[in-house]
Amino acid sequence: MTIRALVWNENVHETTQDDIRAIYPDGIHGAIAQGLAELLGDDVAVRTATLAEPEHGLTEDALAAADVLLWWGHIAHDQVADEVVARVQRHVLGGMGLIVLHSGHFSKIFTRLLGTTCSLAWRNDGERELVWTTAPGHPIAEGVENPIVIERQEMYGEHFDIPNPDDQVFISSFEGGEVFRSGVTFTRGRGRIFYFSPGDQEYPVYFHPQVRRVLANAVRWTAPTPGERRQPEVSNPARRTWS
Secondary structure, X not given: OOEEEEEEEOOOHHHHOHHHHHHOOOHXXXXXXXXXXXXXXXXXXXXXXXXXXXXXXXXHHHHHOOOEEEEEOOOOHHHOOHHHHHHHHHHHHHOOEEEEEHHHHHOHHHHHHHOOOOOOEEEEEEEEEEEEEOOOOOHHHOOOOOOEEEEEEEEEEOOOOXXXXXXXXXXXXXXXXXXXXXXXXXXXOOEEEEEEOOOOOOOOHHHOHHHHHHHHHHHHHHOOOOOOOOOOOOXXXXXXXXX
């Protein structure tokens, strides 16, 4: 079955800052989509959407046609319409996979689904990040180098205010001594969620082959099984007689 992936990016830095555009000339969404297509080939059909599109490109039809939504946001979280967030939440609860990237930890959809502040410590000194695999048997870690070495990246550190994850797949360490739960999974309703922190806009992280491998694995893992997409709901069945 071909997995239908929708890569969403606010696309603000790339359209307003020349230095970021030089790193990501096709946008962060373009770099992510390219990596998925290269690694998954015919197993994936990738589309992209951005904040400036009508309904942010996240219409009912667009979400219904997506098995997995990848989300990158940073400085425009407040510009995402609440009705669109509610629509995305409904699709996740119904079974659509969600992959939240880097500063998307503060996105409306992530904080709504997790129910916490999702706050953390940060420092952007361009430090080396080592992404250590803590669950080598998890499908998202399949074929991933341990550790992934990212030469320059924004530091994210604990405390990360999230609920206890279903799985902690990766943990990162930084030159300043901080550690961070950089790859974690959750289940909400019928939907699988994966958060992965490497990917600040000032560094070419989404061209890193191992980061691309993680995202490709995550698309496979979060994709739902075929079937009707509907969120769990209250039912009132008639009593049955069991013999």
